[in-house]
Amino acid sequence: MALMTGTQYIESIRKLNMKIYMFGKKIESPVDDPILRPSLNSVRMTYDLAQMPEYEDLMTAISPETGERINRFTHIHRSTDDLIRKVKMQRLLGQKTAACFQRCVGMDAFNAEYSTTYEIDKKYGTKYHENFIKFMKYCQTNDLTVDGAMTDPKGDRMLAPHQQKDPDLFLHVVERRPDGIVVRGAKAHQTGAINSHEVIVMPTISMSPEDKDYAVSFAVPMDAEGIFMIVGRQSCDTRKLENTEMDVGNSEFGGVEVLMVFDNVFVPNDRIFLNGETEFAGMLVERFAGYHRQSYGGCKVGVGDVLIGAAAVAADYNGVPKASHVKDKLIEMMHLNETLYCCGIACSAEGNKTESGNYMIDLLLANVCKQNVTRFPYEIARLAEDIAGGLMVPAPSEADLRDPKLGPVVEKYFRGVASVSTENRLRILRLIENLTLGTAAVGYRTESLHGAGSPQAQRIMISRQGNLPMKKELAKAIAHVKE
Amino acid sequence: MALMTGTQYIESIRKLNMKIYMFGKKIESPVDDPILRPSLNSVRMTYDLAQMPEYEDLMTAISPETGERINRFTHIHRSTDDLIRKVKMQRLLGQKTAACFQRCVGMDAFNAEYSTTYEIDKKYGTKYHENFIKFMKYCQTNDLTVDGAMTDPKGDRMLAPHQQKDPDLFLHVVERRPDGIVVRGAKAHQTGAINSHEVIVMPTISMSPEDKDYAVSFAVPMDAEGIFMIVGRQSCDTRKLENTEMDVGNSEFGGVEVLMVFDNVFVPNDRIFLNGETEFAGMLVERFAGYHRQSYGGCKVGVGDVLIGAAAVAADYNGVPKASHVKDKLIEMMHLNETLYCCGIACSAEGNKTESGNYMIDLLLANVCKQNVTRFPYEIARLAEDIAGGLMVPAPSEADLRDPKLGPVVEKYFRGVASVSTENRLRILRLIENLTLGTAAVGYRTESLHGAGSPQAQRIMISRQGNLPMKKELAKAIAHVKE
């Protein structure tokens, strides 16, 4: 069973015994919770599309390790072509969900661990790579969704892990046993956690020898003893409780972030991928972040496609699809969106083989990719709001539309071109609201800004990778500067 | 009693018999409704500040008509100094409410009607100016809040009012009686309607003779027979029902938009300010829009001040107030915000006396002002989200913080610098969320874009007012072009 159906996936998640809290209460059946369910549906799409022949090339791959056809989300990239397909798969999923489909963090963690554990073992004779391969095959064979957990709470951002007043503000080893380790701490902003079977934990920054206990990476099941989660709020989250399919804009798909707490969680030895080799913490972070910055050149582009389409439909419904300024704004939106895609493709096409044999994206271009993602979706959103018109937000509720007395009034006064129903017009406007101000804005805006590292993190990498000394030499040669 | 206290104002609104619907139901006591109340509080601030000596110069003026000290919101501008004070008053109110305080539409309608009715009367010998003066004095003496209602539903935007399939998609006269007229139609996106005593209705576009019945302007009380309103939804609106002061970000102030329906409303003759003189519809629109585009150079700047302050506090709480990129982003936010203010001040300082004697802003610069407002708040918001950090949205709920079991976990893991309470950190983040994604984002983003006319409306005015022919002559003179 290397490929689960969507239904099988849902049931497999239902069987887990995850501890999830929201609004101060434990959620007994997360799979059926109206606030959480859309986020599960987004992940489900990664299973559903993998079943469809037309997407087989993008959504699946043959695992060299197991020889079976597996979901690409559990695949180790073996070529630049694999890297490019990853980006295309993500764009496709963004188009189908208009939301974060969450599963890429696991794929990115897989590929970062694959090469990093290989290099640690080479230096220290450890068995992390073997541990990781075993875990990876298990996930491939069972088609599991894996969360990749990196971001610690961090507390005072000017202080290193070991300098924090509360030592738990970065996740760390609190006990070392013969059979494994015990860890404590938390990981913040975990988007896919509640819909995952397993989680790979990684450190979140480069570390010095004093941070030894913090340089730890491992995998555990999501319902391991000691793990619990608190669901974060989102703009318009509770609108999903109001029994209105229309007003939520995108009733089927979404994403949800949680704080994942590790309250003295035991990790057996064969699930450990890094344990105190502090100088490799930075490599793991850099590689995971690199892959993940590539990801944004696919997924956000797909979501952008939906938003551009929605704006174009809104223009149709307003009766202005031929106004030159409207056409020009749609062109600008497409231009910006495809520029992001170019970055996603380019850092993939320029990927390189690592020592371990898998493929790494071009680090400089992946950071350039993400840096653009911190800017363009905001401008695309602004243009969408511009085209949508002033009605986009303060449109009346579905309850008003369905009301016998008010319904006809809403029908009458919120109609655009006579040939389109008011309901359809409101639906499109609600979708744009959802993506620019509502639950999906958390994914399309905030996550575009801070996911895979905040803008400044990319700038530091661009500075490091940009090879300024070589550029200076070029200039001196042309200017005939002799020093 | 030319100046009401805030309490008197609230009670005066409570006495009105407005018909307000929301989520399919009639709101029996709008003044006490948790979703609507913050918007009332914002208007109340225009009364409260007018009582404070330190703001007397900004908030009040001596009416040349009544000789009394009146609230500036009911004042006719008599100098460029009045115009500048208006902008400063608006910035102050934006700072105090971080929301739309709504009362400026009445002031802008007052000043547009004042000069336009004067010019209509001059041409046609009508009595609109006299009608208007009488109405104005009534409002000044009783310190009333007046809604200025311009935006019609418009239907198919490529069609003129009389060409629409449904004739009511622009408000129009349906019956002419000896004692007055009867009107039908609606006005959309009325932000201050539910908190106003009276409403001035104006046409929304320039008109041709065929649109005669649509060229109508008048004033009626908000609870006139035949008027009812449907409240529009806002991002996070129902969060205000969840008994959490923290999670809403700004629990005290807000703004709300409604559709105001005129279902055969009678307007007595002495309340009519335009009635069929189609060529003056455009003048009224242009002047009202001009004043209102000036307004945005004050109010949004004040809201921007709060958002900049919130981002700076968030940086303090994250422990990074001295990071050079954070400082630079705060500078950029202030730079953009003050550029908007420059535009608000400049179009005021360059104002001119109209034939009627009141002062009009510089039309070109007011349109330039609003055009910048359609851009910079979006970038300021993006920078605020950047500085706030990834936690801004998916922070846990107040319910989690107050929960005996989860509270300590939230306290522990969402703390930034050790010296600041997690609650304070969450409060500031929620305020930023409120302004960038939540209820206030409707005011700070969507309204900045579409209020007082969408971006393209300003571009058309800039094109008309920019005097390109003169600029061509300048160029030809320098280039020694002889034609």
Add this chain to the structure above:
Amino acid sequence: MALMTGTQYIESIRKLNMKIYMFGKKIESPVDDPILRPSLNSVRMTYDLAQMPEYEDLMTAISPETGERINRFTHIHRSTDDLIRKVKMQRLLGQKTAACFQRCVGMDAFNAEYSTTYEIDKKYGTKYHENFIKFMKYCQTNDLTVDGAMTDPKGDRMLAPHQQKDPDLFLHVVERRPDGIVVRGAKAHQTGAINSHEVIVMPTISMSPEDKDYAVSFAVPMDAEGIFMIVGRQSCDTRKLENTEMDVGNSEFGGVEVLMVFDNVFVPNDRIFLNGETEFAGMLVERFAGYHRQSYGGCKVGVGDVLIGAAAVAADYNGVPKASHVKDKLIEMMHLNETLYCCGIACSAEGNKTESGNYMIDLLLANVCKQNVTRFPYEIARLAEDIAGGLMVPAPSEADLRDPKLGPVVEKYFRGVASVSTENRLRILRLIENLTLGTAAVGYRTESLHGAGSPQAQRIMISRQGNLPMKKELAKAIAHVKE
């Protein structure tokens, strides 16, 4: 004779015995030099326009000191109205010259010295204000052009004046005599120097007590013993030697920068305005820079008007004035240009009276003004180049057009719309080249960037003047943060 004619001005400059070097040679008659003359013509325009009744209000003022009508460039601002007129005068001159007319540095130095000397005297009982008033009256009465010299060479920018390896990299006092002081050093980038009668020297940065000898300000005639100048190169400077009026784009007006060297120049006591009071160096710099940053909201706007006009003419000549994208780009150019103007007007309208009685612009807004000037002219230039089309640069020379054999070919193939002569088309394109790449680009681009302080200098001022602590308090009040 409080107002000279243009001709009188030229002759008065001719009489000076300035030492000016260019391309390694001394220029014997700078007034007649083809490279230098256009810059003289620009200053002359400040005299010519002052003679014209229609510009009297802008170009002149009544001096409270002499009681005579004087050129506004020698006037001390006595109101915000004076400050606004200054900006309008500058826009007018920019429109008439499409170049830097240079005389504002003197006006800005006058106003900065006026208030600063007053405050120094108040603290130290010195006679600087009296000295300055005497000098100022002399300039007013004789209608002199005064250079304001601030920028030192600065050497290693990380080092204070007294720390530089070569002590002369900042101008300083090298000898103190009973009758005056002797100074040595240089001032860089002096645009109006060669066309001025006198120069006011000011320090270029805030200083500490160790920099005592560098905290010096004074005025001397431009041909004082020991002063000499080296003219800097400009893009396309020597094209002015090629006997082509067409190819230079703007054959009449320009601006030129020089290095002004002070090789042991004696300054008599009554011409000294600052001498060792180091804590006032910063005030003088800040005020001069403040006034000068205001200036850019006038002069560059005027030049922008010419460039916008030229682009519009080019569009006419290309046959595309109605293409929607061309119209939109012209609107954008006007929008950006008027935004700069708004900043110039706003910092003037918000000016304040100093202790000495003259008026200071609003420092925050003046810095915001200049910061925008470091950006928008570049975008306006880019849009002008876009509209002009690919022919803008590589058009053939006037020599080709005038050649009997090649002329008809050029006529034929470089014609746009049939009704316009090729010569006129080429003239307009050359003007755009002049402003975006040629001699005038140094004024419209480089000077917009670095004149009156580089972008970072304004950002530091915005940071200081933006009152972030107050903004934080506003945010905390709204968010109900209690610390």
Add this chain to the structure above:
Amino acid sequence: MALMTGTQYIESIRKLNMKIYMFGKKIESPVDDPILRPSLNSVRMTYDLAQMPEYEDLMTAISPETGERINRFTHIHRSTDDLIRKVKMQRLLGQKTAACFQRCVGMDAFNAEYSTTYEIDKKYGTKYHENFIKFMKYCQTNDLTVDGAMTDPKGDRMLAPHQQKDPDLFLHVVERRPDGIVVRGAKAHQTGAINSHEVIVMPTISMSPEDKDYAVSFAVPMDAEGIFMIVGRQSCDTRKLENTEMDVGNSEFGGVEVLMVFDNVFVPNDRIFLNGETEFAGMLVERFAGYHRQSYGGCKVGVGDVLIGAAAVAADYNGVPKASHVKDKLIEMMHLNETLYCCGIACSAEGNKTESGNYMIDLLLANVCKQNVTRFPYEIARLAEDIAGGLMVPAPSEADLRDPKLGPVVEKYFRGVASVSTENRLRILRLIENLTLGTAAVGYRTESLHGAGSPQAQRIMISRQGNLPMKKELAKAIAHVKE
């Protein structure tokens, strides 16, 4: 002899009998002309680098047609890998010349003709593909540089070719003979013409049947009877005549544009690639433009590398390499430059096989690439000018530096950090001037804007290729819109 050395190339050009005019005079030995020579040197670099083993992979390829190793500039792309190598070769050449190396137009014409002639023949049974293959092999075997000439003078841009008042404003067939055709007209802005052996002429727009005589494509030697050229002016062109290696900034390399006139030029039948099949004119234009828009994602990036390097050196010499705002601006420059590179790589990696078997770039992404090139180099240039400082332009001439009296003064006052010679500092500033305002600015700015089609041309293509209907369907699916 499939690969010429640089020296052989220069001599081969010397042997041609081209008719080149400049400043109204015929240039007798263009190869030795100081204004033209740098442009020849740039093309020579394409020969020199092809001789170096370390660049063999990029600079050369094995021709499937001749079996020989040929210069990549004469190669037909057989894979996406070929397309990517093209971009990398161009970046390399941009880095080595900081100028336009001109030879890519021939390569782009080759690849556009290859596939288009194939498809014309398929439809009409013509022999254009055979003609083209023969010509191509000739060029490959002899390592020729080929100009690709597309842009007609166009006259009134609102009129089709056959509607122009002067029929020659688009190049056209004026006589049809048994052995060939005679053409008349001109091609504008030909950058590489004077350094090429052959020229491929192509139409410049889509055509309708009435434009039959204008739908013509062919190849002729550059010195064919009837061809002559007029060299266009460039900013600072004649500075190259002033015997100063320093002041020109880049003394070795450059680019020059000419008007190429076809005064009744005979084209033999076997050199014709299109002759009246009007519906294929658009295909040829679109493909050539597509390849050429890809090119800009390589060459301008290479030039950008030099400019970024120059700015970084200038910062070093100013003593401020560690100032946070300087570092941040350098990062921004690299970010923008690499974004362009991403676009160049992505449209290559996403290339597709044509019917004829060669590879075409992805048209949408290539247009996105060029659209960004019309923007980012301008911002990169602005940032370079910002970092360089105010001295960048008005620095003194080399003549001043070499003068015995003035030299020491220049040395003294234009020194930055004490350890760097003033000469080196001036050299770097002159290079930045050259790229932002001087001769190279024509390549880095104007050509970035208008080369391969003006910005609006790309927007039209983005609109056509962006598949908006599909995006609308995505949005409707998510919003549950049923029509």
